[in-house]
Amino acid sequence: MENQKASEDIKVNKIDRIRFSISFFIFALLWMSGLAIVSAVLLPQHLKDLVGASSATAIYGVLNAVTAVASLVANLLFGNFSDRTRSVLGRRTPWVIAGGVVGGISLLLVGVFSNVWAIGISYCICMFGLNMMIAPVIATLSDRIPDDMRATMSAFMSAGTTVGSSIGTMIGAKFITVQFPGFITAAILMGIAGICTVVVWPREKSSKDMPAVKGGFGELLASFKPPVKGARDFWLAFSGRTLLIFSYYMILNYQLYILESYIGQSTTVAAATISVMSVITMIVGLIGSLTSGAISDFIGRRKLPVIIASALLIIGYLLPWVMKTSFSMILFAGFAGLGYAVYGAVDQALNIDVLPSKEEAGKDLGILNIATTLGQMAGPIITSILVGVGGYNLVFPTAIVFAILACIFIQLIRSTK
Known part of the structure; x- marks a missing residue:
């Protein structure tokens, strides 16, 4: 297949293998820790404090459904946009950095706002920021990782997610009575996830010399076709x-x-x-x-x-x-x-x-x-x-x-x- 042949041309030395392993683990650990602090503990408690237990349960269910849809859209959207990006930083790196910043700021605002609608909008924006990072990082497995180490890199991301979920839940529990410092911690972890990732992994090559994507808005819409x-x-x-x-x-x-x-x-x-x-x-x-x-x-x-x-x-x-x-x-x-x-x-x-x-x-x-x-x-x-x-x-x-x-x-x- 085309991908198998292409993967044979990807060469990664031992040092870069270690750097990729660390970066994929750090990426998953940081964003998952930040998200778990809020999603598993602080957001449910924040809603409960604002509207009461019975209403909070219903609202939290709606929020989960809405943010799931936001994640669906964002994953497809930013994966496509990163394919089409031409910059000195490469195709994926700009989105990974920007996604962390957007995700971190919006996650902090979830704890700042006391209006349910504002909380919901901020949480949805956070999902857009998060998937602005995730989609390009996963695409990097195809771009820059040879076939014989892709499962290992996937494993490091899986391990980071597993550890991050547990750590985030424990951190969130520590801040359940004094929530705002917990939201700040979550925002910092989410915000630096993209920056730390691109600092640790081998620098992505410029994509400015890649053939420009032709066509206007109609071509862009057509590019989303499954x-x-x-x-x-x-x-x-x-x-x-x-x-x-x-x-x-x-x-x-x-x-x-x-x-x-x-x-x-x-x-x-x-x-x-x-x-x-x-x-x-x-x-x-x-x-x-x-x-x-x-x-x-x-x-x-x-x-x-x-x-x-x-x-x-x-x-x-x-x-x-x-x-x-x-x-x-x-x-x-x-x-x-x-x-x-x-x-x-x-x-x-x-x-x-x-x-x-x-x-x-x-x-x-x-x-x-x-x-x-x-x-x-x-x-x-x-x-x-x-x-x-x-x-x-x-x-x-x-x-x-x-x-x-x-x-x-x-x-x-x-x-x-």
């Missing part, structure tokens, strides 16, 4: 990714309610159980991300780790369904957390392998990243519907079916092993 020609494997990867993330977030986002309503724990005991689960997920996530990414690059295979990841996820979903104990949810954190980390380690490398066109990598990877947002957004919605119909006994087997289907779709891909 790939069709030679895109069979692309859409199989999209479907598999969406279903697998569906399955994981169906349970992950409802773990507190599962512990309380399905297992029968009190609120305080459930909170303690979730703390244990978070630590376990962080540990297995680090181990799974870093080891499976390196192994995938070493053996040159992407689909085998997906089979292993799917099996681990299925075991993680099966145990609480069968055992129905608090310990089974801790086992879920171990097995499913490890499975999701193993998948995350090869996820972006697999996505790059199925791209129909290297020239439109930013835009096409933006479409593939929509699967992540779609899964995170729709998974909990499916859970709420299933609980209303037949309780949590329907949730676990449905998640198992989604994981199996995801594995089947990805195994049908022909362009990578």
Whole structure:
């Protein structure tokens, strides 16, 4: 394929490999820590203080839905724009720096404003800034990373996200009674994510000498067209990714309610159980991300780790369904957390392998990243519907079916092993 041939021309020395590894880890760690401080702790509490507990729950749900849509649009938009950028700093670097600044300022404003509408607008702008960074960084995996180290780089990003989520939640908890310093901390972490990334990674070459993109506004609109020609494997990867993330977030986002309503724990005991689960997920996530990414690059295979990841996820979903104990949810954190980390380690490398066109990598990877947002957004919605119909006994087997289907779709891909 075109991308496989192009990847053979990419040469990276040992020092630059280390710099890329560190930069991808730092990038994910910083933006995820900043976002988690706000999304997991401070924003829900801020809304609760402003409008009361019952209204805050409804408003927070609407905010999550709206920001998910904003992320969908931004991912596609800025991936495409970075493909078309011509500057002395390269195609991706200007967007990565600017995205951090936009994301950091708007995240701070979420804590400054006391009007719900203003909070919502600022939070949506933050998602635009965040994806202004994420889309070009992921496209860099296609531009500058050879095939034999893409899973490793994907693994470092996955590890950074795992650690950042846990660290951000813990920092947010420290500021829950005095929130504004927490918002400042979150804004700084988000704001410096892009700058730190481009400082650490090897400098991107100028793109000024690349052929200019021709056409006006009509051509720009046409450039957002999803790939069709030679895109069979692309859409199989999209479907598999969406279903697998569906399955994981169906349970992950409802773990507190599962512990309380399905297992029968009190609120305080459930909170303690979730703390244990978070630590376990962080540990297995680090181990799974870093080891499976390196192994995938070493053996040159992407689909085998997906089979292993799917099996681990299925075991993680099966145990609480069968055992129905608090310990089974801790086992879920171990097995499913490890499975999701193993998948995350090869996820972006697999996505790059199925791209129909290297020239439109930013835009096409933006479409593939929509699967992540779609899964995170729709998974909990499916859970709420299933609980209303037949309780949590329907949730676990449905998640198992989604994981199996995801594995089947990805195994049908022909362009990578």
